[in-house]
Amino acid sequence: MRNLCFLATIITVSMLLGAEADMGKPVEEEPLTDIQKKVNDLWVNLLHAKPFQIDNDESAYAICNVAPSSKLEPSDIQVTGQVLFKQAYPNGKLEAIFNLEGFPIDANQSLRAIHIHNYGDLTDGCNSAGPHYNPFSVNHPLHPGDFGNFRVRAAKIQKHLTNLEATIFGPYSIIGRSIVIHEQADDLGKGSNQASLENGNAGKRLACCVIGFSNKNNWEKYYQGSAGAKIVRFSRRVKNV
Ligand SMILES: [Cu+2]
Numbered sequence: 510m511r512n513l514c515f516l517a518t519i520i521t522v523s524m525l526l527g528a529e530a531d532m533g534k535p536v537e538e539e540p541l542t543d544i545q546k547k548v549n550d551l552w553v554n555l556l557h558a559k560p561f562q563i564d565n566d567e568s569a570y571a572i573c574n575v576a577p578s579s580k581l582e583p584s585d586i587q588v589t590g591q592v593l594f595k596q597a598y599p600n601g602k603l604e605a606i607f608n609l610e611g612f613p614i615d616a617n618q619s620l621r622a623i624h625i626h627n628y629g630d631l632t633d634g635c636n637s638a639g640p641h642y643n644p645f646s647v648n649h650p651l652h653p654g655d656f657g658n659f660r661v662r663a664a665k666i667q668k669h670l671t672n673l674e675a676t677i678f679g680p681y682s683i684i685g686r687s688i689v690i691h692e693q694a695d696d697l698g699k700g701s702n703q704a705s706l707e708n709g710n711a712g713k714r715l716a717c718c719v720i721g722f723s724n725k726n727n728w729e730k731y732y733q734g735s736a737g738a739k740i741v742r743f744s745r746r747v748k749n750v
């Protein structure tokens with residue numbers, strides 16, 4: 510970040526010096542608003558490096574194909590599905606669709622925690638995904654990928670969250686990190702022990718995936734299907750539904 514500040518300062522000073530050096534010549538004056546826009550655009554480009562994949566609608570999309578952990582017992586729940594992401598470039602808030610299945614019918618109404626974990630390394634199943642992604646060294650549940658609890662209905666989890674803290678742009682991008690679906694509910698930091706402030710005591714890692722950029726086809730397909738029409742949208746602030 511210091512390097513970015515330094516670079517922006519140099520460029521801004523250069524622009525000002527350039528303007529001063531030209532003062533003696535009869536050049537066309539650039540309106541102040543144009544200069545402000547250029548400086549602002551420069552900052553945006555420095556802070557939010559444009560991902561290689563921006564669709565025509567100026568949004569970027571990502572996908573995570575959820576599969577059961579290779580470390581599960583045969584008797585464990587086998588969760589599969591997708592988590593889809595969409596974010597308008599460069600300042601939009603991230604939104605996500607969770608579409609998971611494989612829960613037993615008797616698990617209906619139970620709550621399951623879902624988080625972003627630090628590594629996209631699944632060589633030891635979901636166990637090698639590391640701790641929660643925590644770029645700002647804060648306690649759980651304030652990590653950008655603390656998505657809260659998801660209620661199982663009809664053996665599925667289907668939920669659309671908006672206004673998320675995580676981002677797919679810039680230095681804190683979640684691309685290449687993982688999503689983990691847990692066996693238990695998230696205690697949201699209220700468990701009165703250290704683990705509660707690290708991971709919400711959410712239990713075994715049932716299923717996981719690595720987040721990667723995608724085109725918009727999966728997102729649009731979901732909305733054109735019947736599942737998309739029925740899905741309920743929640744703002745990030747609603748956690749326990
Ligand atoms: Cu987790």
Ligand SMILES: [Zn+2]
Pocket residue numbers: 624641648649650651652654655707708709
């Ligand atoms: Zn967390």
